[in-house]
Amino acid sequence: MTDVDLLALHGLAVKKAGSPEAVAAVLGAEEEEIASALDAAVQDGRAAGAKGTYMVAPPGREWLEQRYPEAFADFRADPAASEAYERFERINRELLALFTDWQMVPAAGGERVPNDHSDADYDAGIVDRLGAQHERAEKVLDRFAELEGRLGVYRTRLDAAYDRALAGEHDYVSGARIDSYHTVWFELHEDLLRMLGREREEAP
């Protein structure tokens, strides 16, 4: 059992389902290496795959849960990781509020109405907030990347999403079907929760 097997399945779990290419992109790894690791996981019953798209099978989930404590023991024990995660959580709260403001505009009496993107100033204000949070996030991601090199890939993906949002591609703020800022952030959150063995805490 090598680390690639663990990482490939971990990356697949973060995305739920995906091609070796997509999983490799999450991990910042070579596609071929991931493809053969995923094929091996299918052989062992830990993953299921058809037409180049793979999913984690229930035995694969259990296997991951068993392997995590040992595989990420150093990361979990490192106070720098916990400290960086606290910062991540702070940005997370701000970002989720920001995505909500992007989608639903506060109107009168505490009501919100869907953002029809007719107010360019309002949208520019949110993209500005996204930029401010992105700059905070860069610092935190650099800290994570020092502890676990592959996490640096998220910075590249978030940079790309922010860049497209800034260029006026609205969907790259919180679109669900593409690598929007929210999609990448959501995957990063899941990745960190799994590595640290924490539960997702939802905003009230």
Add this chain to the structure above:
Amino acid sequence: MTAVAERVVVLDGASVPSREVVGNKGRSIAWMLSLGLPVPPALCLPIEECRRFHAAGGALDEEAWRAVLSGVEDLGEKLGRGFGDPERPLLVSVRSGAAVSMPGMMDTVLNLGITDEVEEALARLSGDEAFARSTHCRFIHQFGETVLGADLAEPGEEATPDQVREAVLRDTDEGVPTDPEEQLRAVIATVFGSWSSRRAKAYRRHWGISEDGGTAVIVQAMVFGNLGEDSGTGVLFSRNPLSGDPEPYGEWLPGGQGEDVVSGTHDPLPLEALARSLPTAHERLIRAAKLLEREHGDVQDVEFTVQRKELYLLQTRSAKRSPAAAVRAAVDLAQEGAIGRPEAVCRVSAEQLASVLAPRLSEPEIAKATVLARGVPACPGVAGGRAVPDSDAACEAAGEAVLVRPTTSPEDVSGMIAAAAVVTERGGSTSHAAVVTRALGRPSVVGVGEGVSEALLNSREITVDGSAGVVYAGILPTEDVDPAQVPGLAELIEWARELSPIEVVEDAPGAVDLDAAGAALEEDAPDPEALAAALRGAAAARGSVLASPEGARAAVRAGVGRVQKLPGQPAAALLLRFAQAKCNLEEERQT
């Protein structure tokens, strides 16, 4: 406009300088003053000064700085206060203001001029020590973050200025100045400097905006709503933004300051309370709102403060409104002669119209139905289906299922895409599930409570009302909206029909089928050239893409005479798109 040593523009309404000189915000303040409206006094470092700042390698010109100090003294005199005066202190806000608003610029720092002595004076004047302390803390925090680049947790209610100062020092190795003039100079330099921030530069590069522009700086006196019984703060809408009713609608918080109303931490009173306690301020406010509405030709959202009976307008902008209010206000404004009919038709987006026309649960059905759960309404809309516990089941049911989860992780996204609606046990209106369902337009209710899933899954079929935040047992029927029941709707649809160059019909033999031609509405914006090619010479057309702005535009441009509506495509929404496309094309031809 009066020049102080010709380096600073005093915004007094004597004239309205152009946005190229004083930026958008500066122009808006001068414009409101020129209408005779009460706005706290302000001055402006023009955009030219930003160029000079950068040409000098990031240094504020000494002469300009002297002009700022003398201008600030004048602001104080108008209010009987002094900058840094420990008896009658003047606090100011500093904002950026470019000719076009852009991300990456330093936005606002409030409460400049506060010191330990000024904090004491504020406590004395307001009779509220906690307010004075938190104002001081918020200033240090804001200065630390925006000027020094600190990344700090929000100061708690118990925090003291010394603690916040210490936290900034720990994070940045730099201190927050205690001298008001130093504070002001540093913030002005930060605003000018932010023109060259990485984010602002990236934005200009993306949009091809010239690098040799700049931003103005607005320095404005702050007014306080917490100086006793005859002070307060509030928001006024020139008409009701939820119903569209023409009566002004607002909230008033006696003794409240700044963000208190907007943040929702205090319960505001209805506007009648202001009319009773401060009738003169109330009357001026209503008159100001109507004037601003007429000048802008749109419903206004006005933030205001009353300081010792004196009304001040802080900001006005077009009000965000509910879809129903958008329809009614547009039609009313046109009927009052404030705007023309084409403008009224352009005011209502197709999404707003679709939301007004969306089928809803009927009252008698709701009365009969069993409520299984209540939670936070996260994405509006109604949908029903079989309740399923995971993404795999939702994907198998392909659009027929309601996904019910304790909470959601990325692996649930595929299930949310496949589901008709989503319910989660935990999480609020800003949870990942809420964000994803809104991005997908799936009705959702979140935070129905731990363990509630079981009852939903046991019920087998459920209906989710994402507007009300309720989950019902069974699949409830929906009913179409009767245009006569929505004020303004019948008129708006009629006007769109008159303006639309394209007729919408049930059946158009020989119509070009855009879906079949490979130009169906997809995730990506449709390609205008491909649409133009497909529509060339067509007398009639049909297709999902025609409901999009790009599709409507291509059809109007190609001179299509008739469009056959697809099942589920409301004729009213198509007519609105075509009328808007026609207006936009005419506008572009004129410019």
